Amino acid sequence: MKTRAATGRRKPVRGVARGEVKVITGNYAVAYAAKLSRVQVVSAYPITPQTSIVEKLSEMCGSGELAAEFIKVESEHSAMSCLVGASLAGVRAFTATSSHGLAYMHEVLHWAAGQRLPIVLVNVNRALGPGWNIWTDQTDSLSQRDTGWAQLYCESNQEALDTVIQAFRIAETVRVPVMVVLDAFSLSHTSEGVEIPPQAAVDRYLPPYRPDVKVDTASPRFFGGLVMPEHYMEHRWLLEESSRRILDVAAAADRDFGRAFGRSYGVVDRYRAEGAELLLMATGTVASTAREVIDAWRKSGRKVGLVRPRLFRPFPAEELRTACRGARKLAVIDRNNSFGSGGIFATETRAALYALPSRSQPEVFGYVAGLGGRDITPDVIDGILTAAWKGRAEPRGTWVGLKP
């Protein structure tokens, strides 16, 4: 079951809730999703290209359309700290940020995950300075890899809306915070048709958050205390165990969402991947443009397909091994870079595929492209496929389109 960008012409399906389709930006889709999720506390600090998410939410809070506390703060560090407090007090908490804002939150991201708080954060991918750059680049969110937050990457405005709602379900099921990630401008500021599901259907999918433990003056507890070496590992193991569960929980949340709303995406999305000799891996909006290129290659008889991991943490290693079965080559496009190591999706994927017997491991080609918002056009993707189709992989990966 799969539906892409809404066109306004929809066939009714039994049991599937349908809503009004509006032409809105990715940022507004996120704001509507937070509202539909009945968030109770929003705390945020503005930063381009995220700002219009929290602007819209503050409007909704101001007009009474959304019954939430909007807490203005002086920094992203404080925004996340407010949400830690709110979530400990047992309410549904949300924020959005980008780039330097996310980097500034870093310390508190660890805290939110370690305290097992089901906060949802939307990060609009933006490059880190210097040089100052407000355009899309995944290095900001991927730098938060080891904080204990789950991460889900989106390809369309509809998927952004749907994923925020799914994120609360996942977060509250495993008590792990979830980051939903979308590309600057190509989603955040791009308008397209988005179906806004009816509130009653979202309420059925996402019942009110009722934690078993919370701050309660009638029953005092101690939160955030010192944990000695004799218990720290077990404390961390519980988070690790829950993180591993996220793969199944996210898949189930997506399946249930599909049944309720008629749209599902998978933890690893595949497009024409069956029998492909060369697979392309891409995330976010690059995957969307890549579908056009895959179709053109298939039309000319070359067996290529697309693999799109939606979930980055936990990394869906087993799902990727299954998805890559039978392919001779895998070309990974990374709109991010870990200095001295290469594209992060490529690095993680190589590690995942190493568990396969060597004869069934596809040759992995790493391509770093589109950093700081440089456009990834169909021609760029075609060039990447051509290079991988004909050539041999560079062990350290290739930077695409570098100017001399």
Added chain:
Amino acid sequence: MAAQILASALFREGRSVQSFPAFGMERRGAPVAAFVRFDDRPIRLRSQIYAPDHIIVLDHHLLHTAAVLTGLKPKGWVIVNCNHQDKRLGVPEDFRLAVVDASGIAAMNRLGSTSIPIVNTAILGAFARATGLVGIDSVVAAIGESVPVKAQENVHAARQAYDFTETL
């Protein structure tokens, strides 16, 4: 705003749409650009637009100061806000030209000020008239639901521009 409204109008006609600004910073008084894609099937292409089918120019001075026609496909429409059409405004014969005095129409409808009229609803009437790609009624309906104030005046401006657009 004009790109958003045009996308909404096309969406009303059952099209799949995408509209986006030129990615990046905007500065008051500096040239800005915005884009619309539409199709009968879902749009998957998410790279930027380098070879548009048609171009709307809100200020005819830009024809001489900025490379606004770069990439335009042959036979594409150039829809220009201008109160004259001398020498085809310098637009090459490869392109089709439509001219409307959107500034005059906007000023008459009290949109913006007489020195800086707001022309982005009027010009959409000209786009509908010249290209026939979208109905004026859809444009008017999209304006009605999109503009925060002076809905009637904006609708009237679009309809007048539709009536007064001249194609060359």
